[in-house]
Amino acid sequence: MNHIYECRILLIDDNRELLSMLTRMLNKEGFMNLGIAACCQEARKALAKELPDLIILDVMLPDGDGFSFFQEIRAKADIPILFLSARDEDNDRLLGLGLGADDYLTKPFLPKELILRISAIIRRSYLSERSMQCEGQILNLGTRTVHFDRGTVETPEDEIPLTAKELLILKKLYENRSRIVTFDALCDAVWGDGYYTYENTLMVHIRRLREKLEEDPSHPQWLLTARGIGYRLI
Numbered sequence: 001m002n003h004i005y006e007c008r009i010l011l012i013d014d015n016r017e018l019l020s021m022l023t024r025m026l027n028k029e030g031f032m033n034l035g036i037a038a039c040c041q042e043a044r045k046a047l048a049k050e051l052p053d054l055i056i057l058d059v060m061l062p063d064g065d066g067f068s069f070f071q072e073i074r075a076k077a078d079i080p081i082l083f084l085s086a087r088d089e090d091n092d093r094l095l096g097l098g099l100g101a102d103d104y105l106t107k108p109f110l111p112k113e114l115i116l117r118i119s120a121i122i123r124r125s126y127l128s129e130r131s132m133q134c135e136g137q138i139l140n141l142g143t144r145t146v147h148f149d150r151g152t153v154e155t156p157e158d159e160i161p162l163t164a165k166e167l168l169i170l171k172k173l174y175e176n177r178s179r180i181v182t183f184d185a186l187c188d189a190v191w192g193d194g195y196y197t198y199e200n201t202l203m204v205h206i207r208r209l210r211e212k213l214e215e216d217p218s219h220p221q222w223l224l225t226a227r228g229i230g231y232r233l234i
Contacts, residue, residue: 059085120192173233182230
């Protein structure tokens, strides 16, 4: 993908009027490669034909909830996903982000804000120059080796895949290795400019990342906490 407008986007929402509005809005902005689905079953058929580059997913669907369907999708492919939901409770937003969603936007929303968030996700996921700096690099951490190009951690027994969020966090830490990276800087690298309230979600990703990088995650050697400030990679 050389430009954000080449992105293939799948819209999943049971409100067909909203799907039509989103389609018109995205077309007007230059996104022409769109697919739509009004339920999980329709989305499964669309995903079986072609994997999109980005999914915009409603939380409340007629044949399942979006959180469960998110996990079903991510079990098969690490596709960037933005939740678009009428459920604006903090617990729902934290659940969606904690599961690994790339963003969570509540209805009603400003069309321009949605476009900005979509563009930010695409740039972070596919067009980031900083991400490209790590391509081909490997990182040795004791008995474990991180392969940035494959997005995996190789251990003496197995090769463990990293999620998109874990890879973004690790790349940011690797770019600043041995230096402290603040909570705000990590949130910005993963969720984009302005997302400085995701520290709890960041902690969840750090814990999961340590489980893959550290021989003893409870007593980390490589991914260390700078209390009250951020993290650093030794």
